Each structure stands twice: as C-alpha cells, then as structure tokens.
Amino acid sequence: MSENRQEINRNLAQMLKGGVIMDVTTPEQAKIAEAAGAAAVMALERIPADIRAAGGVSRMSDPAMIKGIQDAVSIPVMAKCRIGHIAEARVLEAIGIDYIDESEVLSPADDLYHIDKNKFRAPFVCGARDLGEALRRIGEGAAMIRTKGEPGTGDVVQAVRHLRKMQSEIRRIAALREDEIFEAAKQLAAPLDLVKYVHDNGKLPVVNFAAGGVATPADAALMMELGAEGVFVGSGIFKSGDPAKRAAAIVRATADWQDAKLVAELSANLGAAMVGINATEIQLIMEERGK
Amino acid sequence: MRVAVPAVQGAFAEQIAYFKAAGADAFEVRNLRDWENARADALVLPGGESTVQRKLIRSTGLFEPLEEAIARGMPVFATCAGAILLARKIEGEEPFFGALDIEIRRNGYGRQNESFSTSCTVWGIDDFPATFIRAPTISAIGKDVEVVARCNGMPTGVKCARIIALAWHPELSRDLRLGRKFLEMAAG
Numbered sequence: 387m388s389e390n391r392q393e394i395n396r397n398l399a400q401m402l403k404g405g406v407i408m409d410v411t412t413p414e415q416a417k418i419a420e421a422a423g424a425a426a427v428m429a430l431e432r433i434p435a436d437i438r439a440a441g442g443v444s445r446m447s448d449p450a451m452i453k454g455i456q457d458a459v460s461i462p463v464m465a466k467c468r469i470g471h472i473a474e475a476r477v478l479e480a481i482g483i484d485y486i487d488e489s490e491v492l493s494p495a496d497d498l499y500h501i502d503k504n505k506f507r508a509p510f511v512c513g514a515r516d517l518g519e520a521l522r523r524i525g526e527g528a529a530m531i532r533t534k535g536e537p538g539t540g541d542v543v544q545a546v547r548h549l550r551k552m553q554s555e556i557r558r559i560a561a562l563r564e565d566e567i568f569e570a571a572k573q574l575a576a577p578l579d580l581v582k583y584v585h586d587n588g589k590l591p592v593v594n595f596a597a598g599g600v601a602t603p604a605d606a607a608l609m610m611e612l613g614a615e616g617v618f619v620g621s622g623i624f625k626s627g628d629p630a631k632r633a634a635a636i637v638r639a640t641a642d643w644q645d646a647k648l649v650a651e652l653s654a655n656l657g658a659a660m661v662g663i664n665a666t667e668i669q670l671i672m673e674e675r676g677k
Numbered sequence: 678m679r680v681a682v683p684a685v686q687g688a689f690a691e692q693i694a695y696f697k698a699a700g701a702d703a704f705e706v707r708n709l710r711d712w713e714n715a716r717a718d719a720l721v722l723p724g725g726e727s728t729v730q731r732k733l734i735r736s737t738g739l740f741e742p743l744e745e746a747i748a749r750g751m752p753v754f755a756t757c758a759g760a761i762l763l764a765r766k767i768e769g770e771e772p773f774f775g776a777l778d779i780e781i782r783r784n785g786y787g788r789q790n791e792s793f794s795t796s797c798t799v800w801g802i803d804d805f806p807a808t809f810i811r812a813p814t815i816s817a818i819g820k821d822v823e824v825v826a827r828c829n830g831m832p833t834g835v836k837c838a839r840i841i842a843l844a845w846h847p848e849l850s851r852d853l854r855l856g857r858k859f860l861e862m863a864a865g
Contacts, residue, residue, distance in 0.1 A: 394792050397810050397849055401724050401757070404686040423732040425686060425725070460783055461726055462811065484789040484811070509789060634732075641685050641733050642707055 395509030395529035398462070398484065399593035402426055402530075402616055406606065406637050407595070409433050409620040413458035419623070422633035425616065426462040426484070429455040434491050434538030435621035435660065438670065443493045446474040449481050456482070464511070469676045470496020479508040485530065486510045490675035491537045491620075500676060503527030513597065515548045515673060517555035517584070521576035522677075524592055531590060533614075534673040535598010538621050540662025542605050544673055545598040549612045552594070560588040598673075601626070601659050603639030603652040610643035627657030678860055681706045681717035683743065685733035687725015687758060688848065695848035696721060699856035709738040719752040719863040722759025724810065724846055727783065730758055731773050747776045752839040752863035754856075760842035761813055768816065777840050778819025785814025785844075797828040797845065799855065806852055807833070807845040815844060839863065 405425025410416040416427050431447040432440065446467050456463045462484035467474035469488055474495070478486045486508050488501055503510040504527035513534035514520035520531045533552070535545035559570055562585060571581040583591045593616070596609035601622035609617050617640055619633075626632045635652040642648055680696045682689045684705035696703035703721070706712050720743065734740050747753055747763075753776075755763050762773040766780040786792070789811055797807040807828055815832050818824060826834025826843060834843040839862065847855045 390794055394794055394808060394810065395789070397808055397846070398789050398792065400688045400691060400849070401726065401810055403688060403690070403725075404684070405726060405729055420728060423729045425729050456788075461728055462789065479790075482788050482790050507790065637729065638733065638736060642737065645708065 391507060392504070392527070392529065396592050398509060399511070399530035402462070402595075403593055404641055405616045406633075406640050407464065407616070407618045408623055408633060409618075410455060410624070413454045415624055415629070416455045416458045416463075418630050419633055420459045420461050422630055423637035424461060424633065426464055427455065427459060428464045428466065428487065428618070428620075430466055433621040433624060434672075435540070435625050436538075437491060438538040441670075445492060446471070446477065449477060452478075452483065453481060466492055467501075468492045468495040470494060470499050470501060472501050475501050475503075475506060475508075475510075479506055483508060488512050488528075490534060490672045494675050500526050503529075511595075513673075513676070514552065515544075516551045517559070518574035518576045519677060520552060520590060520594070521574065521580040521584070524580055524590070525577040528592065530593050530595070532595040532597040532618055535596070535600075537598050537672050539599050539664070540601045540622060540625075540660045541664050542599040542601075542608065545596050545600065545609065546612065548598075548673075549596055549609065549614060553613045556584055556589060559584045599662075600636070601662060602656075603635045603649050606636045606640045607643035607649050610640060616640065622660055625660035627659075632656050632659075678702060678864060679716060679718045680704070680721055680860075681712070681715045681719070682721045682723060683730075683734060683739060684723075685737060685739075686729045687723050688846070689723040689725075691846075691848045692721050692723045692756075695853070695856055696860075699853045699860055701856075701860055706739070707737070709742070712739060712742050717746070717751070719754070719860075720746060722753065722755035722762055723848075724757035724759065727758040727761040727773075731762060734762075734773075744774055744776075747774055747840075750839055752859070753841070754859045755840070755842040756846050756848060757810065757812055757844060760815075760844060763840065763842050765819070766817070777835070777837055777842055778822050779815050779835055779842070780817035781813045782816050783813050784811050785816070786812055795828050797826050797833055799826045799834060800858075802854075805847065805855065806850040807847070808849045809833075809845045812844045
C-alpha cells in the first residue's frame with residue numbers, strides 16, 4: 387500500500403470524528419441508525435452481547451448481509467474480520483467495505499500474528515488497551531484505533547481503563563527527553579518512528595475512538611471527556627427499549643458532551659437501557675485476544 | 678478576521694488549525710450560545726458526514742442563525758460535507774441551506790475504495806494538493822456560479838458571491854493558499 391493510500395485512509399477516520407459508529411445486524415437497523423445520526427455503521431450478524439450469549443466460534447458476517455446494509459444507507463459501512471484472518475479481510479475489501487475492523491469480538495483466527503494491513507487498500511480499525519498495542523497495530527497499517535473495552539457487557543469499566551491508560555502513556559512519552567525515546571520504544575514494544583511521532587505531537591498518528599460497553603448518553607460523554615475522538619456503540623442501542631431515541635441521544639451527547647444540562651435532558655425517559663453484565667462476572671475475556 | 682467553524686461533527690479541528698495557520702482567529706461554535714458570543718466575520722463549514730451534521734445543526738438550534746448569516750452575505754468557505762449542506766439541490770435528498778446554486782451528488786465517486794488524492798487546478802494554477810474522501814460530485818452549476826477548481830477536467834470547486842465551496846479538503850494539506858485567498862476575499 388502506498389503512503390498516499392495510508393494517508394487517505396487515515397483521512398476518512400478524521401471525517402468520522404465527533405461521531406458515533408453503531409453496530410447493526412439488518413438493513414432496517416442500519417436505516418434507524420442513519421436516521422438517528424450515526425456517522426457510520428458496523429454491519430455484523432450478531433451484536434456482541436448475543437455473540438457472548440451464544441458462545442461458539444464467531445466469524446466474519448455473510449457478505450450478502452453486509453451488501454444489504456451497504457445498499458440501505460449512504461454513510462460509511464464497516465465490518466469485522468477475525469484477528470489474523472487475511473482471507474476474510476480480502477473478502478471484505480472485495481465487496482468495497484469502507485473500514486475493516488480486525489476485531490477481538492470475533493474468535494481469533496491467529497493467536498500470534500495480526501494481519502499485515504499495509505498490504506491492503508481498504509482501511510483498518512483495530513482495538514488497543516494501551517499505547518504499545520495501539521502503535522503495534524498502526525505499525526501493521528491500522529488507519530484508526532479504538533479502545534477494546536469489554537464488548538457486549540454494557541460495562542464501560544474496561545473502555546475507561548484503556549482510554550485513561552493510553553492518554554496517560556501519551557503524556558508520559560511527550561514529556562521524555564529525546565534520548566529516552568529509544569528505551570521507551572523498547573518498553574512499549576512499539577516501532578521507534580511511531581513512538582517518536584507521539585513524543586513530538588503528543589497524540590497518536592491516527593484517530594482514536596472509544597469502544598466497549600457504551601450504553602447511555604452519559605457513557606458517551608464520559609468517553610469524550612477522557613479524550614476519545616468519537617465512540618462506537620455496540621450492543622447498547624439495539625439491546626435497549628427504544629433504539630431510535632437512545633441512538634439519537636447518544637449522538638447528541640457525543641457532539642456536545644461538555645453541556646451537562648443537555649446530557650441530563652438527553653438521559654431522561656430513554657426507556658430501559660441494555661441490562662448488561664458486569665465485566666467481572668464474565669468467563670470469556672475478549673480484550674485478552676490479540677496483544 | 679473572526680472565523681466561526683460549526684463544531685458538531687467531522688474535521689472541524691483541522692479547519693480551525695488550517696485557518697489559524699492562514700492568519701485568522703478561527704474558533705469552534707458548538708451551540709447557540711457560542712454563536713451569539715462569536716461576532717463572526719466569516720463561516721467555515723467543515724468536512725464530515727453530512728447526514729449527521731444536518732441533524733445536529735438543527736438540534737443545536739444553529740440552523741436558523743447560520744441560514745440567516747449566509748443569506749445576509751457572510752463569507753462562507755465549505756469543504757465536502759459543507760458543500761453538500763450549501764447546495765440548492767442534493768440528489769435524492771432535501772436541500773439543507775440551499776444557498777448555493779449547484780446540484781450535488783453525495784458519494785459521487787463511490788465508497789472509500791474510490792477515495793483519492795490528486796492535484797487540482799484552482800484559478801488557473803494547477804498544483805493544489807487535493808484529497809477526495811468519499812467526496813461529492815458537482816452535477817450542475819447555476820448561471821451565476823463560477824467554477825474555480827477542476828480536477829481531471831471535472832468541476833470540483835465553485836464560487837458564487839462570497840461563497841467558496843469545494844468537494845475536496847485543502848485543510849488536510851499544508852498548502853495555505855486557498856485559505857488565505859478566502860480570507861482576502863472575506864476582508865474585501
């Protein structure tokens with residue numbers, strides 16, 4: 387992939403900033419998400435909460451189902467492939483997907499190697515729990531980063547932890563003396579040129595969204611407060627009582643997250659939130675997938 | 678020159694940085710209160726997802742004052758989604774501000790696979806770096822509208838009165854000429 391292509395792919399994520407990317411499983415849900423103000427949709431067969439409940443191996447979605455969603459909306463459509471599954475990624479690229487999520491929500495296909503995303507024309511977004519992981523994924527060609535969170539739980543604790551950790555590591559790297567960067571790159575197990583970029587610019591070279599457990603307008607506002615540039619909402623919308631209303635409220639809260647009075651209004655009378663499950667009560671820890 | 682950038686969604690931070698570098702006092706406008714305190718001399722409509730921006734510009738209450746400012750002749754610089762919001766006609770959708778007599782087609786080039794960067798001819802100068810991200814195409818142009826930018830023969834930027842609208846993103850480059858040109862026009 388040319389440097390130019392990488393830049394163009396990073397640019398698309400810049401256009402999504404301040405927006406909400408919503409998981410959808412049908413063209414109807416995609417239309418509800420678009421009408422509510424989603425900046426993009428993630429097409430998948432089952433939302434993470436159902437993947438978690440169903441157990442078993444979880445794979446890339448049926449391309450016909452993804453195409454149905456591409457035809458239903460005018461906003462960008464993303465889809466997930468398994469970690470390390472080069473062939474699934476190629477299939478998604480072949481059907482013209484706008485962003486590929488190499489995702490820990492699906493069962494990993496490779497327990498050692500991620501996809502060499504530099505070899506693709508399509509952009510990739512990848513999950514990360516800390517700065518080292520984010521920079522490793524960017525080194526492999528990811529054009530956008532999101533926190534991993536713990537998908538399908540409705541519990542934001544991991545997303546908060548990952549976001550805080552990443553931001554505090556970025557601040558630490560930015561404060562280093564120049565001759566300390568080499569040791570920092572070693573400790574982070576991250577490419578030196580990317581650690582230098584973080585040192586010089588005080589931020590990641592790509593856009594960073596929050597993901598995992600966001601279920602309410604206040605959750606979205608919390609993510610923005612902690613430095614996310616936008617949010618993914620997975621199970622939180624279509625596992626709730628009134629998806630259209632909740633989706634629109636989360637969109638508005640993400641855009642104007644500093645206005646607490648507004649977030650209060652947006653949080654009122656939204657109906658039942660997804661019930662969720664505390665991240666400490668679960669058996670399968672998806673965030674551990676891929677390092 | 679005070680340049681207001683509605684900051685509801687998209688690449689508004691990039692536009693603020695671009696216009697600051699070009700010498701303006703550029704700032705975010707997130708809500709009605711910000712707008713009322715702004716005393717803006719010019720308006721910049723950033724890139725992003727137009728479907729999201731139109732929804733949020735309405736729900737924040739910014740639609741009416743912005744529409745009025747544009748109608749009064751406030752200078753406007755719009756890129757990509759911003760150009761869509763200004764167009765008199767949007768294929769398959771209701772217009773939004775409808776203040777610029779062009780017809781536009783969203784995602785006219787296709788999906789991200791068809792996004793590209795090239796160089797554009799602007800006011801006869803042919804080396805402007807231009808990035809097109811799921812960009813719109815301009816399918817018809819009104820009689821009072823001047824085509825100021827072309828890429829590969831296609832019109833990609835227009836000017837009408839004090840409005841400049843582009844299908845691409847000068848703010849993603851370090852080339853400040855267009856921003857400066859707009860500020861000169863706005864000051865004049």
